[in-house]
Each structure stands twice: as C-alpha cells, then as structure tokens.
Amino acid sequence: MSKPKALVYASSHPAAPSRRQFLLQSGALGIGSAMGLPALAQAGPIKIGVLAPMSGVFSSLGLHKTNGIKLYFDGAGMKIANRPVQVIIEDDEGKPQEGLRKARKLVESDNVDVLLGVLSSAVGYAIKDYVGRAKKVWVTTGAAADGIFKKKNRSPYAFRASLSVWQGNQPMGTWLAGQKYKRVLVTGPDYSMGREAIDAFRTAFEVDGPKIEASIFPPLGTTDFGPYLADIKRLEPDVVYASFAGSDAVRFVQQYASYGLAGKIPLTGYGYLVEEDVIAAVGDAAKSVRNGLNWAYGLDTPQNKEFIDRYRKTYSTVPTVDAVAGFVGAQVVAKAIEALGGDVKSQEVLSDAILALKLDTPRGPISFDPETNNVIQTIYVRDVGDIGGALHNRVLESYPNVRDPGT
C-alpha cells in the first residue's frame, strides 16, 4: 500500500489545516483506502481504450488480441493498484481512417487514460501521428512495420510491445546461416511487409552465409501459387525462406505440400508462416517447418504454461502470438500504472514508467529501448512438431535481448 496522495495535497494547500484536521483527514483517507475506495487524488476507474480490428480481413487476429487483453485484466481482478479498470474496445476495421476516428473518440469523448492495441501497420502509422499530437500514451500490440518506430521519429507517447518485422526475421538469418545451407531461395508477398521481412533475413544471412541464390515475389493476394512453386522446383534450392502471413500463408504452405516440395526442399520462414492458427488450417502440411517469432506455444516456462492453460479454458481455442501480444501489452500498461501507484494524471510520467519496466512475460523477459520505444525481447527459432498429440510450435533455439537498431 503506497502512501495516500492526500498527504502531499494537505501540506501544499494554501490554507493548511490544523494538526487535528490533518490527522482526521489522513485517518479517514486511510480507512477509505483500506476499504478499497479510490484515493481522493483520482476518482473513478482507470480507463483503457483498446483499438483492434474486430471486423474485416484481420478480425480473427483482432479477436485473439482482445481475448489476450481481457484475459490479463480478468486475471488481475479487473484492478490495477486497487483501482478498478474499465476496458473500452473499439473496432478499427484494419483501416487508418476508421482507426483514427475511433482513437479520437476514445481519447476525446471517453477520456481514456491510455491507448492499447492496433494490429495493422497502416493503422499504426496513423495512430502514432495522432498520439504525438494528442499527447496520449499508446502501447501497440501489433503494427510491426519497421518504419513506425525508428530513432529519428521516436515519440515519447508511442510504444511497441509486440515486435518489429526486423526483429522477427533477422535472427532467422543468423540461425539459417549457421545451418550451412549453400543455395537459398527467398519468397514472399510483393508488398512492404513481405519485402521488409526478406531484407532483414537477407542482411543477417549474408553476413556469415553465401549470397541468396534467387527470389520470387508473387503479387499480394495471390491465391494460385502453382506457377511459382513449379519455378521453385526448377531452381532446386537447398532451402526456401518465406515471409507469407495470414491467408497467403495458409495457401502457400498447403500448396507447397501438394506440389511435393514439402519433403524435398525444407521450408523455413517468418513465424507467421506457420503460427498456431495456420497450423490449425493446414495440418500436416506445416510439419517440420522451421521459423522465427517472439513466442512459441511450446515455450517451457511456468508463466507460458499458465497463460496457455487459462486461455484454452476461457476461450476453448489455442492461443496465437497475437493473443500473447494482447496479454503482454495489457501487462505493460498495468505494471507501469502500478509502479505509479495508480496515478495516471501525467502522460509523461507514465511514459517514463513504461521505459523503466523490466517484465517477465509468457514470452520471456522484456524491456523497452529508450532510443526507439520498441520492445527488447527474446526471439525463438521454432519448428512445428508434436506437443501432447497435436502439432504446435516448439522451441529449437533462443536469441535473447534482440534489439531493433531503429536505423
């Protein structure tokens, strides 16, 4: 129990009360706080505004995110530092204009104390701009594009608790080079995320390894990978690294197997290629695919096991990295506010509190880089294999303290 803020008030008040009044007041306050009433300094619940895609292309991911957020706060009894928490969720539909509109509503109408969420990088760019002007702290649980959190555009109000595309792919480059493959083919959807991922992989791989042999970038939204897979087969690389995600990943992995490439040319990639939801859709086609991401279902820590257990019991489905991202984002916000004793009046003080955090999460230890406000965390090299009779991602190797350079 931290010191009641009223003590500070009482002594700085122009008409300072007599000692008797002072004792009575602090006594009443002490009893009031002990009864769980909010401190005089700040009345009402802590309001947390959540932006997530609840409709549109990303809705299933958005649902996992908000599930993760709710799971955290439910586990904390809907309280932070003995103040009740109110979570207000708004649908950004994965669109920048909609995200901006809802952010304005949350900040200006609902008067939230902090913003949490956002999955799409396009929305992320828009919100980052906005929170800088509105001076409201925002912790994002998605928005992985490298450009959003760089040293040169750092804002004290914006934090990324999820990961950057660079973080997700660079360690795989190092790891794959260590596997001594000679001829590597890279592939991914032809747009910013797909190419950024491959660039991060390539820069790391070519440090110790040979030059990338070939690259194939099908247009974004390609549904028929047949001609491209035939090309991969013709080039006969030793290994393929792919940066597809979402429904692209489902189709690519499925067709990779049906064209007989799965057994012959090992497939590796950015973790979203075979995340838990993709595995659910493609089944055995995802087996043995090695990939990199900042969490793994099979991560063997008590915190992760507890998280998975609670998630499966509450939502009757397997959590994905997006659920973990929501959970950790909520954890960051909660722990920072806790460190301030529940006082969220100053956004600048909250921002410093977040920077000072060193947390143990279901993904492992995290902290924030003061130069970019991007999270520093462990990246796992995973492979898809059997855990308890079903296919999941298992940990092969860990790269701790991976820091996005922000250049």
Added chain:
Amino acid sequence: MVSFILIQLLNAMAYSMLLFVLALGLSLTFGLLRFVNLAHGSFFLVGGYVGASVILATHSFVLGVLTGAAAGGLIGIALELAVLRHFYRRSELDQVILSFGCALVFGDLAKILWGKDVRTLPVSGMLAESVSIGDIQFPLYRLLIALAGIGLLILVWMVVERTRIGSLVRASVDDRTMVGGLGFDVRLLYTGVFGFGALLAALAGVIGAPVTGLYPGLDLEILITTLVVIVVGGLGSLFRAFWAAILIGVCETFGKTFLPQMVSFLTFALMAAVLVWRSIGRFEEEIE
C-alpha cells in the same frame, strides 16, 4: 527442365479449362442471342460463393458443385426473363451498359452476403491428394479440373451436334424467324440457352474456387480474360474456343515464371497480335 515444363503445362491446363468453360457459356450466349453479357463473370463468382457455403455447411463437395451450378443457372434464367430479354433488339452499347450494371449490382450483393475478404475453399479427403507423375508430384484436384474441362467440351459438342435441341439451337443461330415459323418457341429456347450458359459459368466458379479463391473483383478479372479468349478463338466454334483458352492459359502461366511484371501485358499483346493477323488475312482476301 522437362519436369518443370510438364508441371507448368498441367498448371496451365487447369486454368485453361476454367477459362474454356466460361468462354463456352459466353460464346453460346453471344452466338445465339447476339447479346453481349458482361454479367457472365458474376455467375462465376456467385456460383463459387454459393457452392463454397454449401460445401462448408454440408462437407459434401458434390452437393456444393450441384447447388452452385444450379444457383447460377437459376439466377441466369431469372435475369434473362426479368431484364435482358427486353434488350435483344437494342443496340450493343445499350446491352453492354445494362449487363455491366447488372455485374456491378451482383458484385455488391455478393459483398453484402459473403463479405469482402478473400475466401479460400479447401478441398478435403480424396480430392486433396497428390499424384506422382514420373519424378514430379502434382495436386490431383487440378488434374480433375483439366479433365472436367475436356469432358464438358465433349459433352457440349455432342449435345450441339447430335441432339435435337442442339440442332434447334444451331438453326436458331442461322435463322431465328424460320424456326419460330416452324412452331418452336424460340423465346423459351433463348431463355434455356442463356440459363445453360450461366450454369456453365457457375459450375466453373465452384470447381475453380479452390484454385482461384473467391473475392470481390474476381468476377471482372475473370470476365476480361474470358473476353480475350473469345476474341482470340473467335465465336462459333467449340474447338477454337478450346485451343484459344489453352493458348491464353499457357501464356499466363509461363508468363508468371519468366516475366511476372508483364503477365497482363502478354495476354493483351497476344490478343492484339491475333486481331492484326486476322485483319491482314481479310485484307488479302479483299485484294484478291
């Protein structure tokens, strides 16, 4: 290299057969009804969506194919009866504007009913198998699409050339008034043929859905490629449509490998070349 060419040819065949079935429907409609139907791609898309919904609900691929095709046929008949038949004597521009408007309406209705996401229709069970041909592995499903296309070619050819209905259709193309004068209900024939064309398009939509996916905009994309096939193959011959579809399919499939940025350009360049070649041929005839 040989196995690469083989795989790509098989890929091309599957895609070509989808185009062929669409071109077949459109060709029948234009050949007989003299009607430019730009809503043809919508039948493809709606058939696909309906079939996909049925398959997801009942887990029966066959049921999905039948319902999807039937849905397309019924919508085609309804459209013809309600709207299109009043425009047979109008100018081509009027017909184009009308049918394009219908295409836009169908497209929006599809967005409302099935959403704007890209839908995947997975195949399961036996259909998801792959076959080994020599040292390559190829998805069985695409082979089946190719076989279905060839099967439809033979089936429709037999109906048109060897049955009474077929001869009625051929006669109506030549001289509609005479056929009417002989006592046949030509208007009913037209409706039937239009419905059949729509059914073919919807059938292609369901069968093709696992390969193409289903999304807003697919209707217009596939319509454009189908129109290219018809221009290249010419109207009136089943076999010319078949070979044109194969040509375009091969062009696009190999184009994706070697010149990915130029794939659409290649298709249209091919069409332009064929048009030029044909008009040169006609020129020479005139000179003689």
